[in-house]
Amino acid sequence: MITMDMSGRVSLITGAGGGIGGGIAQVFARSGAKVYVADLEYADAKVKADQIHAEGGMAEAVGLDVTRKDDVYALIDRIEKDNGKIDHLVNCAGIAINKPYMESTDDEFRKILEVNLISVDNCCKAALQKMIPRKEGKIVNILSASSRMGSDFFSHYSSSKFGLLGLTQSIGLAVARHNINVNGICPGIIVTKLGEKQGGGLVEQLSKRSGKPREMMEDAIKKSIPLRRFQSGEDIGHMALFLCSELASNITCQAINVCGGMRMN
Ligand SMILES: NC(=O)c1ccc[n+]([C@@H]2O[C@H](COP(=O)([O-])OP(=O)(O)OC[C@H]3O[C@@H](n4cnc5c(N)ncnc54)[C@H](O)[C@@H]3O)[C@@H](O)[C@H]2O)c1
Known part of the structure; x- marks a missing residue:
């Protein structure tokens, strides 16, 4: 029988107080993983962690701003200290500022790149420092259907998510020799x-x-x-769980569409 049993595994999910990250956290916890539910909004992270506890899962709510590099490193150090390892990092924290291109501003563009792209780089580097010596680990970045096609209405968001696709492939290449898989998921539309x-x-x-x-x-x-x-948060969670499982051990540097067929590239 094939199962997705993540008992004994330790997973950090950023943006897990939100819709998609919350769905991912729930799916990982149901498979037996201990989940660190990290979000800028601690209250939202706590609600999700409480839901997981109510279902009998293991979760800890953490207030984390992914743009604060020192805080990211401190959290990952603590996770390693408490558990001896970190197995999975799912980078789901993100923002959108939707505006027609000619109305968008430099500051908004910088902000969106900081949260959606640069902070993912920080989180990946911090986790990889722990994963590389163990020669084991899985990273999943939440990209978007907007990583596949540009848009007038969310041009800067789309640019950040195209960038994240490139970063995902590049980090995947950099760490493949250490037996670490790095993949992305491109969700379509989730309310x-x-x-x-x-x-x-x-x-x-x-x-x-x-x-x-x-x-x-x-x-x-x-x-x-x-x-x-x-899609639902859980639809994305199921793909993330698969990508973090041994069933996906030969998959890396990929971006998988989970969008009901909306994108095919
Ligand atoms: N909703 C969609 O249709 C859709 C489609 C494709 C991709 N995505 C991506 O999925 C991810 C999750 O989005 P969502 O739809 O669940 O939105 P959401 O707003 O429900 O969740 C995003 C979470 O990220 C958190 N966050 C924002 N800035 C942060 C920071 N600096 N540090 C830590 N946490 C921070 C927010 O507090 C929020 O809880 C995003 O990366 C988004 O770009 C969403």
């Missing part, structure tokens, strides 16, 4: 709090921009997805 600070998630924003009612916009987007539904 989460991403972009909410701008007054609504992606569907609301596109609805306002087009002048179409929200339901009509949601329907139109779903019709553009071959499987006719948005």
Whole structure:
């Protein structure tokens, strides 16, 4: 029988107070892993960790700003000290600032690159310092359908996620000889709090921009997805779990679409 048994494994998931990261954390905990649920918003991380405890899983909520390099290194040092190792790093923390290209600003671009790209580099380096001597470890970066195709409305977001695709491939190449796998997942569309600070998630924003009612916009987007539904955090969690399992031991430097067929490249 093939199982995804992660008992004894230690996983750090960033952005795990959010919709996708929360789904990933739940799936890893259900498979038996001890999960560090890290997020800028400690209260959101705590809610997720409490849900995992209620299901009988192992989780610790951690307040972490991934752009603070020293804090990232300190957390990973502590995880190693407490458990003797870190097996999995899933980089899911991210932000979106959606605007037509000509209205977007340098500061917004810098911010989005800092959170979505540079901080992933920091997290990967910090974890790899622990994984390389053990010659074991798995890293999964959450990319996007926007890593595959540019966009006027989220040009800077898309640029950060294209960059993250390149970083994922490059780090994967750098550490393959150490028996460490580095892959990415490209989700399609998931209704989460991403972009909410701008007054609504992606569907609301596109609805306002087009002048179409929200339901009509949601329907139109779903019709553009071959499987006719948005993804869930757990859909992404299942792929992340597979990529961190021994079943995926010969997969590295890849970006896997989990988007109901919306992208095929
Ligand atoms: N929702 C989608 O349709 C979609 C599609 C493709 C890719 N993604 C990607 O999935 C990831 C998760 O997004 P989501 O949709 O779950 O959004 P979300 O807003 O629900 O979750 C993102 C989480 O990241 C956290 N975060 C933001 N900045 C941080 C920082 N500096 N340090 C630590 N945590 C920080 C937020 O507090 C939040 O909990 C992002 O990288 C996003 O780009 C989302």
